[in-house]
Amino acid sequence: xxxxxxxxxxxxxxxxxxxxxxxxxxxxxxxxxxxxxxxxxxxxxxxxxxxxxxxxxxxxxxxxxxxxxxxxxxxxxxxxxxxxxxxxxxxxxxxxxxxxxxxxxxxxxxxxxxxxxxxxxxxxxxxxxxxxxxxxxxxxxxxxxxx
Amino acid sequence: xxxxxxxxxxxxxxxxxxxxxxxxxxxxxxxxxxxxxxxxxxxxxxxxxxxxxxxxxxxxxxxxxxxxxxxxxxxxxxxxxxxxxxxxxxxxxxxxxxxxxxxxxxxxxxxxxxxxxxxxxxxxxxxxxxxxxxxxxxxxxxxxxxxxxxxxxxxxxxxxxxxxxxxxxxxxxxxxxxxxxxxxxxxxxxxxxxxxxxxxxxxxxxxxxxxxxxxxxxxxxxxxxxxxxxxxxxxxxxxxxxxxxxxxxxxxxxxxxxxxxxxxxxxxxxxxxxxxxxxxxxxxxxxxxxxxxxxxxxxxxxxxxxxxxxxxxxxxxxxxxxxxxxxxxxxxxxxxxxxxxxxxxxxxxxxxxxxxxxxxxxxxxxxxxxxxxxxxxxxxxxxxxxxxxxxxxxxxxxxxxxxxxxxxxxxxxxxxxxxxxxxxxxxxxxxxxxxxxxxxxxxxxxxxxxxxxxxxxxxxxxxxxxxxxxxxxxxxxxxxxxxxxxxxxxxxxxxxxxxxxxxxxxxxxxxxxxxxxxxxxxxxxxxxxxxxxxxxxxxxxxxxxxxxxxxxxxxxxxxxxxxxxxxxxxxxxxxxxxxxxxxxxxxxxxxxxxxxxxxxxxxxxxxxxxxxxxxxxxxxxxxxxxxxxxxxxxxxxxxxxxxxxxxxxxxxxxxxxxxxxxxxxxxxxxxxxxxxxxxxxxxxxxxxxxxxxxxxxxxxxxxxxxxxxxxxxxxxxxxxxxxxxxxxxxxxxxxxxxxxxxxxxxxxxxxxxxxxx
Numbered sequence: 001x002x003x004x005x006x007x008x009x010x011x012x013x014x015x016x017x018x019x020x021x022x023x024x025x026x027x028x029x030x031x032x033x034x035x036x037x038x039x040x041x042x043x044x045x046x047x048x049x050x051x052x053x054x055x056x057x058x059x060x061x062x063x064x065x066x067x068x069x070x071x072x073x074x075x076x077x078x079x080x081x082x083x084x085x086x087x088x089x090x091x092x093x094x095x096x097x098x099x100x101x102x103x104x105x106x107x108x109x110x111x112x113x114x115x116x117x118x119x120x121x122x123x124x125x126x127x128x129x130x131x132x133x134x135x136x137x138x139x140x141x142x143x144x145x146x147x
Numbered sequence: 148x149x150x151x152x153x154x155x156x157x158x159x160x161x162x163x164x165x166x167x168x169x170x171x172x173x174x175x176x177x178x179x180x181x182x183x184x185x186x187x188x189x190x191x192x193x194x195x196x197x198x199x200x201x202x203x204x205x206x207x208x209x210x211x212x213x214x215x216x217x218x219x220x221x222x223x224x225x226x227x228x229x230x231x232x233x234x235x236x237x238x239x240x241x242x243x244x245x246x247x248x249x250x251x252x253x254x255x256x257x258x259x260x261x262x263x264x265x266x267x268x269x270x271x272x273x274x275x276x277x278x279x280x281x282x283x284x285x286x287x288x289x290x291x292x293x294x295x296x297x298x299x300x301x302x303x304x305x306x307x308x309x310x311x312x313x314x315x316x317x318x319x320x321x322x323x324x325x326x327x328x329x330x331x332x333x334x335x336x337x338x339x340x341x342x343x344x345x346x347x348x349x350x351x352x353x354x355x356x357x358x359x360x361x362x363x364x365x366x367x368x369x370x371x372x373x374x375x376x377x378x379x380x381x382x383x384x385x386x387x388x389x390x391x392x393x394x395x396x397x398x399x400x401x402x403x404x405x406x407x408x409x410x411x412x413x414x415x416x417x418x419x420x421x422x423x424x425x426x427x428x429x430x431x432x433x434x435x436x437x438x439x440x441x442x443x444x445x446x447x448x449x450x451x452x453x454x455x456x457x458x459x460x461x462x463x464x465x466x467x468x469x470x471x472x473x474x475x476x477x478x479x480x481x482x483x484x485x486x487x488x489x490x491x492x493x494x495x496x497x498x499x500x501x502x503x504x505x506x507x508x509x510x511x512x513x514x515x516x517x518x519x520x521x522x523x524x525x526x527x528x529x530x531x532x533x534x535x536x537x538x539x540x541x542x543x544x545x546x547x548x549x550x551x552x553x554x555x556x557x558x559x560x561x562x563x564x565x566x567x568x569x570x571x572x573x574x575x576x577x578x579x580x581x582x583x584x585x586x587x588x589x590x591x592x593x594x595x596x597x598x599x600x601x602x603x604x605x606x607x608x609x610x611x612x613x614x615x616x617x618x619x620x621x622x623x624x625x626x627x628x629x630x631x632x633x634x635x636x637x638x639x640x641x642x643x644x645x646x647x648x649x650x651x652x653x654x655x656x657x658x659x660x661x662x663x664x665x666x667x668x669x670x671x672x673x674x675x676x677x678x679x680x681x682x683x684x685x686x687x688x689x690x691x692x693x694x695x696x697x698x699x700x701x702x703x704x705x706x707x708x709x710x711x712x713x714x715x716x717x718x719x720x721x722x723x724x725x726x727x728x729x730x731x732x733x734x735x736x737x738x739x740x741x742x743x744x745x746x747x748x749x750x751x752x753x754x755x756x757x758x759x760x761x762x763x764x765x766x767x768x769x770x771x772x773x774x775x776x777x778x779x780x781x782x783x784x785x786x787x788x789x790x791x792x793x794x795x796x797x798x799x800x801x802x803x804x805x806x807x808x809x810x811x812x813x814x815x816x817x818x819x820x821x822x823x824x825x826x827x828x829x830x831x832x833x834x835x836x837x838x839x840x841x842x843x844x845x846x847x848x849x850x851x852x853x854x855x856x857x858x859x860x861x862x863x864x865x866x867x868x869x870x871x872x873x874x875x876x877x878x879x880x881x882x883x884x885x886x887x888x889x890x891x892x893x894x895x896x897x898x899x900x901x902x903x904x
Contacts, residue, residue, distance in 0.1 A: 016687040023694060069679050098682040100729065101674075121682055121722025123690040123715070 007035045008138055009061035011043040011078065012096075013070040020123070021065070021096075024130035030138055035061065040073025044081060047088055060091045063114075063137035068097040068104055076107055083112040090144040092137055096130075166354040170347060177343045184336040191329035198322040201251050201258075204244045205311045208265065211241035212272055212307060216300055219276050223295050226288060231280070238273050245269060255321075258314055265310045272303045389487040392473060395443065397422045400482060409489055411460035427459040435468050435485075442470050442483050451488075465494045508538075515619040516607075519573055521546045524616065533623045534588050535596075546619075553587035553595040561586030561600075564657070568604050571664075573614050578605040582653035583624060599624045667736070674732050681725055689718040720852075724840065727854040731839060734782070734861050744780045746773035746787075746819065750808055753787040760795055765802050771809035774817055776886045782862045789855035790821040790882050796849055797825030797880065815888050816868065822881040827874040836872050859884065 008030065012018050018036055025034060037043035045051035047060065064082070068075040075095065082088040092114040097104065100118050108116055117133060120126050214237040222230040245266050252258035279300070283291025380401075383390055389406035391399055402417050410417075410426060422439075423430050438449040448471035455465045466487050473482040507514070508528050516525040523541050531538055534550070541549045547566065552559040561584050568579045581602045587595040600621045607616040692715040696708060703711070750773055776783070791806070798804035807822040828836070828843045835841045837860040842853040856870075863870045863884045874880035 014683060014687075016691070017683065020687070020690040020694075023690075098679045098686070100726070101679075102733075119682070119686055121685045121689060121725075122719050123686065123693040126686060126690065 006062040006138070006143060007033050007058060008134060009035050009037060009043065009046060009064045011037045011040065011064060011070070011075065012067045013039050014067075017067070017119070020126065021130055024127040025134045027127070027131055028135055028139070030134045033138060039070040040075060040078040043078050044073065047082065047091075060088060062141070062143045063092045063094060063133075065094050065096045065133065068095060068099050068108075076104075076111065079108060079111045079113055092141065092143070094133060094137065096133070166350055166357065170350050170354070173343055173347050173350065177340060177347075180336060180339055180343075184333060187329055187332045187336075191325055194322060194325045197251060198318045201248065201318045202315055204248045204251065205314055207244035208241050208248070208269065209308065209311055211237045211244065212269060212304065215241070215273070215276055216304060219279065219300070220295070223279070223283065223288070223292055234276065238276075241269050241273075252314075255317075258317055261310055261314050261317075265307060265314070268303055268307045268310065272300065272307070275300055275303065389489070391422075391485040391487070393422055393439070393483045393485055395481055397439065399425070406487065409461060409464075409487070410458060426456070426461075430456075435470065439470060439483060439485075442472050443481055446472050448472065453490075463491070464489060465491045513621045513623060515546070515621075517546060517569070517617040517619055519614055519617070521569060521617075523549065530621070533621075535590055550586070550588065553589075555595060556585075556587060559585070559587070565602065565604075568602070569617060569619075572604045572606050572617050576606050576608055576612060576614055578603060582657040583650065585650075597625070599627075670732070671736065674729055677725060677729065682722060685718045685722045685725070689715050689722075692718070724852050727852045728839070731854055731858055731861065734785070734858055735865070737782070739779045739865065740781070741777060742780060743775055744778050744783055745775055746783065746810070749773075749780070749784055750787050750791075753784065753791050756788075757791060757795060760792075764799070764804060766795070766798075766804045766806060769805065769807035769809070771807070773808070773810045773819060774812065776817065776866075778866045778886065779862075782865070786859050786862050786884065787821075789859050793855055793882070794821055794823035794825065794880075796851070797827070797844075798823040799825070799849075801825060812888070813885075816885040817888055818883055818885045820881055820883045822879065824879040827876050827878045827880050828872075829876050830874060833872050833874070837870060856882070 008025070010018065010021055012021065022034055035046065037046050042052070043064070043066070046053045046056065047064075049056045064078075066075045066078060075097070079093055079095075082091060082093060089112070093112075094115040094117060095104075095108050095113050096117050096119060098119050105116055115133075117129055120129060215234050218230045218233045218237070221227070245262065248262050248265075249259070252262055279291055279294050282294050383401075384404045386403060387405050389409045390403045391406060392401040394400050399417050399420050399422065402414070407413065407417070412426070417425060435449065435452050435454070438452060441447045442449065448469070450469045451467040452469070453465065453467055455463070457463045467490050469486045469488070470483050473484045475482065504525065507516075507525060510527045511529055512527060513530040513533050514525075514527040515523055515530055518524055522543060522545050524543075526538060526541060531541075536549065546569075547562050550562070552562045564581060564584055565586070568581045571577075571579045581604070584600050584602060586598060586600050588598050589595050601624050602619060602621040605618045605620070606614045607618060609615040692711045696703070696711050696715075700708075750770070754768060754770075791808075794806045795804070798806065801824050805824045807820075809820050809822075811818045811820070826844070826849075832843055835843065837856045838853075839857040840853040841857070842851070856872075859882070860870045863886070867887045868885040870882065870884040872880060872882050
């Protein structure tokens with residue numbers, strides 16, 4: 001199993017959301033496996049190991065939890081680039097967003113998102129959602145083999 | 148592949164020739180050698196004979212001389228004359244033998260020299276004999292006997308014998324030398340012949356091997372060719388186009404699978420048959436007879452000769468025939484490949500296409516079909532007539548190239564408005580109805596005529612829901628204007644005023660529509676922002692309040708925990724309110740998907756789904772028959788969900804709760820009612836029931852945000868109906884909504900732009 005060295009990439013611009021998400025993942029001892037990118041541009045740097053992430057040793061993350069609305073490069077653009085790159089398109093991407101708008105859903109699925117989760121306002125529900133997400137993608141799901 | 152085979156065949160032919168040449172040369176050499184050996188052998192034989200003859204003649208010489216000596220001696224002793232008589236012939240014989248010997252030893256100087264000595268001795272002996280005889284005859288027998296006794300004759304005889312022996316020895320020696328040479332030569336010959344034969348055998352073996360190899364190569368080539376043939380045939384069989392191979396006599400050599408499929412026939416009815424006999428003689432005379440002849444005689448192929456035939460098995464077919472000469476490597480006979488294309492369906496489609504085009508063009512309305520780049524692809528005759536254009540002159544050209552603004556009318560907005568409308572259609576994929584436009588048309592003489600139009604632009608979508616065509620339909624409303632111009636003069640002013648009023652107001656409506664579109668887009672951006680940006684801080688409030696509760700459970704007293712819970716609950720409630728508001732907003736914006744909706748089935752379905760909430764309660768349903776209506780099934784379903792949920796909620800304190808769903812068909816409308824025996828409401832506040840977030844009960848009594856009836860009201864309004872409520876505190880409530888009877892026009896989305904105020 002290679003899952004234990006793999007990371008979850010959380011792409012989120014809101015400091016509070018990052019804290020809440022990590023708190024939720026902590027329940028399953030997944031918090032230390034989370035790497036955070038603060039916007040789409042940073043996420044792409046992380047995935048392509050460039051800029052601030054040039055020295056990153058690990059392979060692609062087991063899952064990318066992607067916010068939609070972010071400064072600089074938004075979530076849809078990150079998703080588009082990932083899914084059109086032969087090396088990254090098999091990395092599971094989960095949209096974790098406040099938006100329930102149909103256009104965002106349609107657009108995300110068109111671009112090949114693996115799951116779309118609306119962040120509930122209710123914190124208990126939010127914790128539950130994030131826990132399940134982390135559990136499923138980081139522990140249950142078998143990631144694609146990477147060289 | 149074939150080339151390689153041919154190349155190797157050529158190679159092996161060269162090798163064969165080389166072998167044949169070698170063998171021929173070897174045999175020739177053998178023959179020459181044998182001839183030479185035979186010569187040598189003959190020579191040896193001749194030499195042997197020669198030696199024998201020489202010896203014979205030498206013997207003859209000796210015998211003859213001995214005879215003369217004997218006769219002479221006898222005479223000396225006896226004196227008998229008879230003995231003398233044999234002298235003469237023997238002397239002659241000796242001389243003859245010497246002569247013969249001279250002939251025989253002609254080429255041998257040594258022997259010749261010896262022979263001359265012998266000859267001299269012979270002559271001397273003869274002379275001595277005669278001397279002896281003379282002496283006897285003249286001086287008496289004793290004198291002769293005395294001479295005889297000198298043994299001179301005896302010595303001469305011995306001398307001769309010596310010479311003869313040496314000559315015999317020489318001949319023998321010669322014979323021996325020659326025989327040895329002959330033997331050696333024959334040995335060489337034997338060796339050469341043996342070697343040559345061996346070489347020939349080897350060469351023959353090599354030739355045999357080469358030939359075997361060549362044969363194998365040929366077999367292989369044949370196998371390869373057979374494989375290639377099978378391959379080619381499998382391709383021919385796979386080709387979807389029916390194919391026939393015809394020989395010179397127009398007999399079918401081969402037909403492929405597609406042929407059999409198209410003509411529904413079998414190989415036994417086709418192969419080796421004359422072309423004209425195929426299909427029960429329908430190919431007679433062959434529709435392509437002259438062309439086929441030219442293929443063979445002039446090597447001139449033909450393409451796509453169309454032929455329509457009523458075939459016994461395949462029915463009426465339109466085919467296109469193409470033929471070309473078939474060059475077949477290794478097969479000198481000529482053949483024609485006849486390719487058949489079944490264009491029956493294509494023809495039919497073309498016919499249908501033409502029919503539809505004709506149908507479209509003769510439509511009484513004014514229609515133009517445009518591609519997304521706004522070029523004209525089709526136009527109705529009526530449109531051509533109204534715009535004074537010809538079809539050929541405008542098809543394939545851009546709409547605005549053909550119909551420009553009137554350059555003499557500086558206020559002309561026709562092209563600008565039409566372009567904007569077409570762009571909206573392209574962008575939204577929805578029909579766009581334009582206000583009446585003044586859009587002058589150019590006569591053939593170049594002068595513009597004043598025209599008023601009422602245009603509608605509708606998209607034709609492809610399966611991917613992209614705009615494939617735009618149908619531009621216009622009504623020429625100029626006549627309407629013109630007729631009014633013919634009214635009596637005193638009404639002219641009023642009419643002009645009215646007309647300009649109408650024109651102005653349509654322009655205003657047009658402008659208002661534009662504004663509404665902009666507002667709608669803005670609203671969408673606003674809801675999006677609400678959805679995303681407003682919910683995030685609420686989540687944070689709830690989240691951190693929760694975490695604080697967990698974190699500081701011990702440090703907080705009850706009051707503190709209650710405060711935190713209130714913060715949490717308030718955030719959650721606001722989240723619910725925002726979600727409801729978004730649903731409400733969407734309800735107004737969502738596109739209507741119109742169909743015939745069975746309200747009865749819809750209501751039963753909703754009741755069935757509410758079972759979870761009615762469990763443990765005593766609910767009596769009174770379900771009257773509900774009609775079929777035209778509308779959006781999903782939205783109408785939402786109406787029932789809200790109304791039935793409300794009825795269940797407010798009748799919760801009742802046992803039994805009675806809920807009645809019924810319909811009354813009035814003039815032009817159908818009124819559907821949901822009635823309950825619940826807590827009811829005060830009619831004084833009935834106007835507040837349908838407002839957003841308006842509630843007549845405290846949240847502690849009955850949960851909810853107060854959006855349900857607002858949604859109902861909005862949906863019903865979009866269906867062209869109205870909604871109202873009746874009730875009395877403690878006695879229950881009735882909510883009624885009406886839907887227009889029949890398939891009344893449904894309200895446009897933009898006409899019920901939601902307001903959030």
